Amino acid sequence: MTVLLDPQSVSNRSLLDGIQGNILKSHGRPYTANIFIHCRPNHVDEAKTWLHSLVEGEDALIQSGYAQLRSNLLHKDNPAIDTGLFACIHISAAGYCYLFNDQKVKLFKDPSFRKGMKHKDVIKELNDPTLDEWESGFRKENHFMLLLAYTNEDRLTAIVDQINRAIQSFADVTTISWGNALKNEEGAGIEHFGYVDGISQPLFFLDEWETYKQNNNVKDEAQIKYDPRADKKLVLVQDPFLPNDTSALGSYFVFRKLEQNVKGFKQAEANLAGKLAFKEEDDKERAGAMLVGRFEDGSPIELNPNPGLINSALLNDFTYDSAVNSRCPFHGHIRKTNPRVGPVEEGVQVANNRVMARRGIPFGRRTDGPNDGNIYNKPTGKVGLLFMSYQASIKDQFEFVQTGANSTAQGKDPVIGQGTGDSVGDFAKIWDDPNTLKSASFDEFVHLKGGEYFFAPSMSFLKRIDTL
Template sequence: MKLTHFSLLVAFVLQGVYAVPNLPSNDLKPRRTSSILINPAAQPALPSAQQAASSSASVGLNLTNIQGDILIGMKKNKELFFFFSIVDPTSFKSQLGADILPLITSTTELLAVSTQPNTLVNIAFSQRGLTALGITDNLGDSLFTAGQLNDASSLGDTTSNWVSEFAGTSIDGVLLLASDTVDNINNTLSQLQSTLNGSISEVYSIQGQARPGNEQGHEHFGFMDGISNPAIDGFSTPLPGQAVVAPGIILVGEQGDGTTRPSWAIDGSFLAFRQLEQRVPEFNKFLIDNALSEPNLTVDQNTELLGARMMGRWKSGAPVDLTPLVDDPVLAADPQRNNNFNYTHPDFNLATDQSHCPFSAHIRKTNPRADIGGSFSEHIIRAGIPYGPEVTDAEAASNVSSTDPTLERGLAFVAYQANIGNGFAFLQQFWANNINFHTSSVGQDPIIGVATPDGPRSVGGLDPLDSTRDITLNQDFVISRGGEYFFSPSLSAIQNTFSA
């Protein structure tokens, strides 16, 4: 059955499954027998549907009203980001309620294989998109209102590196389509394009996918990702060492969100999207050229040690704070242990000792734990995915990334938060890019930090034998290709405000 046959507004029924009169809900969202998501052992597992229902009831969260991508973290297998412009607002609003809303995937649906759709469909809108739809309410987030291009200099971006579509002013929204196969995604996209023909136009798209084989869950530099996402009170049970945040840190209008919002915005979240190119051959060459000199380690081990201290974790996901000199894959694969640290140790001076983990390490810069008291509100849910192919033999041999745009690789970075200025933008500007964060002249984050103005940067603490030694990075290994800020509304808002 084609999407164009849908003509009636969706009604909410038990467990967040949608029904249209005279049309079985299973026809709307064909169900699965295997999970749409990946579940690497190192990453925190999602709660079961029963666990989430019990937890959410205790704080009043309505998981059937929250779009599914927001709370699941970095669990997608394949994902397409389809950025669009609204050409015919009147038609689009009608189609949004009648044809698109029945396909929007809620959080509840993703927590059990039996309720997962063949393809996750979520949608979010830029400020330009809200304006095009006649939504004039102030959402209380100035960075969202102004857009990411206006924020580029504060983030340290060089806009000449931006993809032209992000540097323009034509993106009204983004469709997020995720599944376990590209065919599922392409079939769903084809249906959506057919249904929305004439009301939207494609501006840009990025296809992401989990890396193959044993690299599943790892980003392109090779490090396991997504371990340190916080637990949301009312959604998941925290693991040892995992931060617990009030739902209003991530979800607009919920407990912990101190900003005044329009009532319809509750259960939405601000989506910060970034296309982050990763220059993998250059990164690997830098590690070889600057390998550390720890006694009793081979050259290869000292090379890996430098990378681990830059990231704050070994490639397996094991934190250097718990295993400073050698990787421990068994620890890495144990969620009860791999996040249970806060940089403190017995007989240890937290303010000066970098023997376990450098102050500048990526995961320490972006989640400082005990460095600032252990409890803070600057948290995000990271829900990105790698994009682009694996490094080619020619690139590996030359230690230089190809200039062929089809070989560009990196991270389609997604961060959800209730306040961009207290979430993603804060972490990038005031922690990652700040050479004095934690202590004087520690340097920028060696992975995602950038110097302003652009140029070489010195990073301290990377050498465990001499924490006063600075190592110079003459190039950035992560290049911002631009992005945009969006608002991901609740399902009830899509029905009652966006399509009304």
């Protein structure tokens, strides 16, 4: 039985004070600057002093998970309140090596973190493009990634300039990935292919669970079909530098800049609709929904052959019948990345132990309407998703999910699957009719431009860094 955190309870205060924000709950701001930093040799003391300064004093740039919850709540009650800047810092294995030494990096249990995303074994395991295809800033050795987020884009830009000045004596900014949220006409957050994103997330807090039940019309908890409740252990681990401090927790963090060829994807959706001889507009939309697992408005295709379900952008209380693929195909992105059904251990569905707290944000600007139904005006690049996730194990969560998505068994994930293998999957011409299944292939329209594995250290680590 999962115990959810009550944000109002004082007994959770030390836990929330001890962690950085954005791990258990998204910072929720629409603009981000993800600043990648490389420290020059022989400036270790300055680098440590700067990290310490991020959490020092009343006006510290980085506030705790507790402070973030508080500012989110203030904003919820009065959207006119400026929730201000949000910041959190992430350190790579190379960063820990720079600050301490190789031996200290061994304290981290996650083997993938210790290798880093650029390691040849990781690239091979994930079928990632080789380094020569990555953007130059990501090919460099990045020690830190400072994430800044704000509702005000101009102020964010000004703060990025201040950071540049603060670090210039000891470090270089190798690249900045700017994120900007995209919304559909109903105000729901979408990704560049036009689909509502961020619906299915592990929930750590009691208030989130109450809202979830309302949104999904759950009257009786015993009747829920998909349980999103998660223990903090899904994303939090002991900060290895402070093994005896129970409130010193951190989280492994994945960053991937994924470019989306929107025109290619939309064309492939139309080609699939043609192949399945879909004539009606709703059927055409179903072609795309069979790639993602949800319609653009978020309606799960497992529940209905058409979009437009009430509260579609929040619906998540459904599961799959493991023998049936004529509603949601086995390869549909959300089914491939979270099959929902499967064995249960200690009261928790095993598949639920693989999911991550996803904190991605789109990047790139466009002038067309993402949901306007046109193909000719869609971008072929320079837009995409800054995929970010927190987890307790990069190997057992992010990498497990990505390699599963790459697997051609029952069809590769048409959104994020990578690799040269056969990418054929089965699609039902008529929803829920297994006799109408027809196989079709699809290409890859999402391409990795670079990224890194990091650790989001505890607040105590940052406060005590000069003594460690």
